[in-house]
Amino acid sequence: MLDLGCGHGRLAVERPVFAEYVGVDFSEALVQIGRERLRAAGLDDRAQLVVGDARTYEGAPASFDVVCSLGLFEFVEEPERVLANMVRLLRPGGSLFFDVHLASPLYDPIRRWRWRRAEARGAFPKRSFSGEEVRRLAADAGLVDLEVRMTEYPVLGDVYARTGARWALRFRDALAAHHGADLLATDAVVIARKPSA
Numbered sequence: 001m002l003d004l005g006c007g008h009g010r011l012a013v014e015r016p017v018f019a020e021y022v023g024v025d026f027s028e029a030l031v032q033i034g035r036e037r038l039r040a041a042g043l044d045d046r047a048q049l050v051v052g053d054a055r056t057y058e059g060a061p062a063s064f065d066v067v068c069s070l071g072l073f074e075f076v077e078e079p080e081r082v083l084a085n086m087v088r089l090l091r092p093g094g095s096l097f098f099d100v101h102l103a104s105p106l107y108d109p110i111r112r113w114r115w116r117r118a119e120a121r122g123a124f125p126k127r128s129f130s131g132e133e134v135r136r137l138a139a140d141a142g143l144v145d146l147e148v149r150m151t152e153y154p155v156l157g158d159v160y161a162r163t164g165a166r167w168a169l170r171f172r173d174a175l176a177a178h179h180g181a182d183l184l185a186t187d188a189v190v191i192a193r194k195p196s197a
Contacts, residue, residue, distance in 0.1 A: 002064040002089055004054035004082065005072030009034030012047045018066075021047035024057045055081045062091045069098040074126045083141045092197040096143065099151070101128040102188045107154040111186070131182070134190050143192035150176045152187035 003011050006023030008030045021043075025031050034049040054072060067090045069082065076082050083098075090096055101111070108128060115126045129137075131148060138146045153175050160168040175181040 001066045001068070002059065002086075004057065004067070004069040004086060005075075006034065006049060007071065009037055009047070009049050011068070011070060012043060013037050013041050016041070016043055016047070019046065022059065022064075023047070023049040024052040024054060025049065026051065026053055055085055057085060057089070059089050061088050064089050065091060065094050067094065067096050071099065073098055073129070074101045075124050079129075079137060080140065083137055087141045087143065087194055090194045092194055094194050095191070096194065097189055097191045099187060099189045100134060101126065102150070102185050103128045103130040103133075104154070104184065104186045106184060107186050110154075128186075131188075134188070138190065138192050142195065144195050145191075145193040147191045149189045149191065150182055150185035150187070151189050153181070153184050154186055157187075 001018040001021045003009075003021065003023040006012070006025045007027070008025075009023050012018070012021045012023060012034075023031075023034060025034075028051050031049045031051050035044070038044045038047050038049065054069065054076070055078060067086045069086065072082065073079050086096055086098070104111075111128065115123075119125055134148055135146060151172075153172055156168045156172045159165055160172075175184065
């Protein structure tokens with residue numbers, strides 16, 4: 001498994017379901033924290049973190065069964081370049097997934113206001129993607145079996161994070177099961193496959 005924009009290796013520590021894991025992040029500080037976390041979790045024999053750029057990471061072509069990126073696409077200026085590199089590193093028939101902030105006609109004005117405030121305090125700029133943009137990115141990268149799964153809706157994640165109220169998660173999952181609620185979604189996971197050779 002290859003995880004681009006891995007931060008401190010959270011995915012590896014929380015879901016150690018891989019034979020081998022390589023995480024890549026541009027932050028040396030996060031990579032160092034992640035290495036310590038992997039060591040503490042007893043995963044450093046099959047998981048490693050390296051400092052690098054998701055757009056240009058030069059791993060061996062077609063060498064990973066799974067390539068993913070969580071929490072990165074909202075920050076990158078060249079999502080096509082990142083996705084092209086992900087596909088280059090993925091073996092034929094392999095699976096790829098990444099998450100995006102999904103453009104929401106109801107929630108985007110609020111979200112953009114919040115992002116501008118955060119940017120004024122020094123945060124990295126963020127962006128959202130329309131469902132059409134995500135599908136075009138995947139098609140242009142040559143991916144097949146594309147699935148866009150809605151994962152979040154306004155306020156529900158915040159309610160759960162602040163209060164631990166399980167009803168918020170149940171309501172979120174019920175909305176995600178019905179495509180009629182897709183226009184309300186604020187986040188999605190994109191899952192696809194590289195065609196077999």
